[in-house]
Structure formats: structure tokens, C-alpha cells
Amino acid sequence: MLTSFYKMHGLGNDFVILDARIGALPLTPDRIAALAHRRRGIGCDQLVTLHPPVAPGADVFVRFFNPDGSEAGACGNASRCVADLVWRQTGNATPVLQTSAGVLPTRREPDGQVTVDMGAPRIHWQEVPLAAAVDTLHLPLPGDPAAASMGNPHATFFVPDFAMLAQGAALEHNPIFPDRANIGFARMDSPERMRLKVHERGAGVTEACGSGACAAVVNAVRRGLAARTCTVELDGGTLRITWSEQTNHVLMTGPATTAFEGTVDLAAYPQ
Numbered sequence: 001m002l003t004s005f006y007k008m009h010g011l012g013n014d015f016v017i018l019d020a021r022i023g024a025l026p027l028t029p030d031r032i033a034a035l036a037h038r039r040r041g042i043g044c045d046q047l048v049t050l051h052p053p054v055a056p057g058a059d060v061f062v063r064f065f066n067p068d069g070s071e072a073g074a075c076g077n078a079s080r081c082v083a084d085l086v087w088r089q090t091g092n093a094t095p096v097l098q099t100s101a102g103v104l105p106t107r108r109e110p111d112g113q114v115t116v117d118m119g120a121p122r123i124h125w126q127e128v129p130l131a132a133a134v135d136t137l138h139l140p141l142p143g144d145p146a147a148a149s150m151g152n153p154h155a156t157f158f159v160p161d162f163a164m165l166a167q168g169a170a171l172e173h174n175p176i177f178p179d180r181a182n183i184g185f186a187r188m189d190s191p192e193r194m195r196l197k198v199h200e201r202g203a204g205v206t207e208a209c210g211s212g213a214c215a216a217v218v219n220a221v222r223r224g225l226a227a228r229t230c231t232v233e234l235d236g237g238t239l240r241i242t243w244s245e246q247t248n249h250v251l252m253t254g255p256a257t258t259a260f261e262g263t264v265d266l267a268a269y270p271q
């Protein structure tokens, strides 16, 4: 059974996008992991599936899966890529994405970049989630991180350099994060500019993390370290993030790139 796929990336955070809008695809966590494998599969940081929308006003329902097979409620870079794909397919420059974490309006900018309204950050401990009723602005961990969710859990460490990146895997699995967490390391170069590296939950260090950039700016603003509009410099490039005072929503603007299209025989991958 040959299935078409799109290989796309947002600042080097790369995705295999499969279209399940015309019919369900036989995907299991093991098959997702096999497809995401860098040598034995197509290879990607996340596998993304498209489904018929259910939410009123949504153009497509999008699901995000990490290469370990786990599902995530948000993926900022992939959301920009799906919005770009829908525009290429339909000419709709403002597609609305339904995700398990909420309905995300998007907009194609005149320069070809894509803005996604990532919704409001969740900053209560139960929403991140955390395992205990602690202040999410100062978690009881060495390095004093803050935590927030953009529909997926993020911890942000404010650091002078990136020596702590090597601790990302252990921190991802720290028991304070019952659903694990994406671990961001942010160096504030000015209130308007942040350098960020992210060890992603279920994926490891990626070239960019869109939801991680959103959470890092939210946490930096909460700490009084950043302006509400901040340029986030990641390994793969830069994102513009604004945490709106009026709407409490976080807007993320950045590129979306198609690398290639292909077909894959899903039956050739383990169930």
C-alpha cells in the first residue's frame, strides 16, 4: 500500500507528513518509530498526520508524533509546515489547524513566512503538568528552571552557556514531569533577543523547537528577563515570538520549507 508523504522542516526541525484525510492509515507507535528512524526509515524529528477536521472553523486536524512513538499536543514548527502545505494545496493563506491542544489560526505572511497563533500558555502546575503543587516560575530543581505548557510540557533553564545541554535527557525524565518534558536552555542576550537550545521530549536535541521557543519567551517574560516580542535564535535559525498582553496568546512567526515528496509502503514497516 503506497502512501504519499511530504518531507518538510521548520528551521531544520524536520517532519514526515502523512495525509489520512482520505482514509485511516495503519500507524502504530512501533511503525511511527520505524518510519522516523534516520537509517532504516524516512527519518524525521516528528511524524505528522493530517485528518478531517471536527472543530468548527478548522480546515484540518493535525496530530504530532515523536520518533519514540509518543504523541505530542503541540509542535510549532510542524504547525507552520502544515499551514504552508494547505496553502500550496488550496490557496488558503489563513488555514485553521485543529490540534489536540486547541484550534490554531495561521497566516501566511507576505514574505512567505508563516505565523501561528499558538494559543495561551498554561502556567499552573497541573496544566504543565507537574507532579506536585509547586511554583512553575521556580521549580525545585538545580538550575532553577521555569515551566509552562503550549499544549506540551516545557521547562526553561536560563543559562550563561549551554554546558547543561548534556543533562537534557535526564531532565526530560525527571519525576517532577509526569508526562516528561521538553527541556529548553535559554541565554538572554538582550530583552529582545534569546539564544535557545532544546532537548525535545521523545526526540533529543533538535535544530529548532517552535513550542519550546514560545514557552521560553513566556517564561522569560514572567521572570522579567524578556520583552513581550522577542527574537529567538535557535541552531537552525530564528523565530519571532510575541506573547500578546491583549489576548494572552503566543504568536510564532518563522519559515516552512518543503524538502521533497515521496511515497512509502507502510506495510514494509513493523506494526
Ligand SMILES: N[C@H](CCC[C@H](N)C(=O)O)C(=O)O
Binding pocket: 013, 045, 046, 064, 066, 071, 072, 073, 074, 075, 076, 077, 078, 152, 153, 182, 200, 201, 202, 203, 206, 208, 209, 210, 211, 212
Ligand atoms: N517533542 C515535542 C513535540 C515537538 C515539538 C517541537 N518540534 C516544536 O516545534 O514545537 C513534545 O513531545 O512535546
